[in-house]
Amino acid sequence: MAMAYLAWRLARRSCPSSLQVTSFPVVQLHMNRTAMRASQKDFENSMNQVKLLKKDPGNEVKLKLYALYKQATEGPCNMPKPGVFDLINKAKWDAWNALGSLPKEAARQNYVDLVSSLSPSLESSSQVEPGTDRKSTGFETLVVTSEDGITKIMFNRPKKKNAINTEMYHEIMRALKAASKDDSIITVLTGNGDYYSSGNDLTNFTDIPPGGVEEKAKNNAVLLREFVGCFIDFPKPLIAVVNGPAVGISVTLLGLFDAVYASDRATFHTPFSHLGQSPEGCSSYTFPKIMSPAKALRISKEVIRKREREKLHAVNAEECNVLQGRWLSDECTNAVVNFLSRKSKL
Numbered sequence: 580m581a582m583a584y585l586a587w588r589l590a591r592r593s594c595p596s597s598l599q600v601t602s603f604p605v606v607q608l609h610m611n612r613t614a615m616r617a618s619q620k621d622f623e624n625s626m627n628q629v630k631l632l633k634k635d636p637g638n639e640v641k642l643k644l645y646a647l648y649k650q651a652t653e654g655p656c657n658m659p660k661p662g663v664f665d666l667i668n669k670a671k672w673d674a675w676n677a678l679g680s681l682p683k684e685a686a687r688q689n690y691v692d693l694v695s696s697l698s699p700s701l702e703s704s705s706q707v708e709p710g711t712d713r714k715s716t717g718f719e720t721l722v723v724t725s726e727d728g729i730t731k732i733m734f735n736r737p738k739k740k741n742a743i744n745t746e747m748y749h750e751i752m753r754a755l756k757a758a759s760k761d762d763s764i765i766t767v768l769t770g771n772g773d774y775y776s777s778g779n780d781l782t783n784f785t786d787i788p789p790g791g792v793e794e795k796a797k798n799n800a801v802l803l804r805e806f807v808g809c810f811i812d813f814p815k816p817l818i819a820v821v822n823g824p825a826v827g828i829s830v831t832l833l834g835l836f837d838a839v840y841a842s843d844r845a846t847f848h849t850p851f852s853h854l855g856q857s858p859e860g861c862s863s864y865t866f867p868k869i870m871s872p873a874k875a876l877r878i879s880k881e882v883i884r885k886r887e888r889e890k891l892h893a894v895n896a897e898e899c900n901v902l903q904g905r906w907l908s909d910e911c912t913n914a915v916v917n918f919l920s921r922k923s924k925l
């Protein structure tokens with residue numbers, strides 16, 4: 580796909596001629612037990628943090644915390660369905676049962692993310708007076724600042740060309756959720772260093788869980804669907820400042836932004852024929868139809884987006900289902916093994 584042409588078309592909200600089709604690899608390497616122990620530790624910390632919350636988060640959030648806790652510790656709902664008049668236990672059963680077969684690992688991470696978005700440090704930061712410069716710590720892969728009504732989320736893995744690893748997916752979701760509730764008017768995403776983002780971190784597929792590559796592909800499809808869903812549902816004007824080359828999902832997501840500003844160093848690359856991937860980020864829907872001008876106002880965005888939200892979530896779900904299968908193909912595995920081993924050949 581011609582980079583400069585796509586940059587111009589994305590910025591002008593028109594649509595490029597076609598999408599290339601590739602799929603994604605899952606490589607059978609050693610499982611990273613340290614990472615799994617760390618997330619269990621985070622989970623336990625989060626359970627303690629819940630007790631420190633300064634204000635009641637409300638029944639909806641408490642039910643979600645309950646459901647994620649049960650899913651993370653016991654797996655899919657195994658309780659008999661309470662009677663209709665047993666309102667409290669029925670509500671708890673409904674919340675837990677709604678998580679379906681969400682893997683324990685994902686439920687644990689979602690629990691940690693939810694508590695982080697409620698945590699006292701973020702709560703106090705949302706009370707910061709407008710116009711003050713605030714750099715939110717609490718992120719490993721991002722720098723989040725907020726001043727004069729603009730919350731800026733900057734990808735901060737410049738040594739890895741801002742490749743998006745699993746931690747960064749969760750942190751971007753957490754930052755977007757916090758930005759949707761803070762006092763800013765618009766939210767801007769950009770990259771630190773010479774790249775906007777080189778897309779999905781290809782090592783994401785190397786820590787294989789006990790369930791093998793099929794479980795990994797399923798977990799990644801769940802992660803991708805939730806990640807893209809955050810962009811579909813984001814309520815405020817979302818702006819991308821593409822400061823340099825953008826690759827893969829960092830390009831395909833741009834169709835869900837309200838405006839895309841490209842620097843003269845920006846290029847837009849979707850190496851799908853090279854990696855063998857099917858579209859993600861709702862690009863199979865947004866790219867062919869991006870014709871309307873960028874919508875800057877929040878109300879007009881809601882008018883337009885609410886008509887499409889259900890369709891976009893359906894497209895997101897279909898893309899994730901197709902990708903989950905494609906990630907298991909030989910062509911994808913070979914492509915990523917070649918990338919990850921390329922320097923060893925030098």
Ligand SMILES: CCCC/C=C/CC(=O)SCCNC(=O)CCNC(=O)[C@H](O)C(C)(C)COP(=O)(O)OP(=O)(O)OC[C@H]1O[C@@H](n2cnc3c(N)ncnc32)[C@H](O)[C@@H]1OP(=O)(O)O
Pocket residue numbers: 603738739740742743777778779780781782783799800802803826827828829850854856859918922
């Ligand atoms: C779970 C949800 C999944 C959603 C799926 C999304 C689809 C996609 O996003 S597909 C696109 C995936 N991205 C790529 O294929 C790009 C791969 N990277 C490259 O081709 C090159 O790194 C580059 C063209 C971006 C830059 O090349 P350059 O020679 O300038 O620098 P490098 O030495 O290659 O990179 C520096 C450093 O960064 C590491 N790195 C860069 N990109 C990635 C990446 N996507 N995944 C993992 N690591 C990446 C690279 O390995 C180098 O690290 P070392 O210095 O440690 O070797």
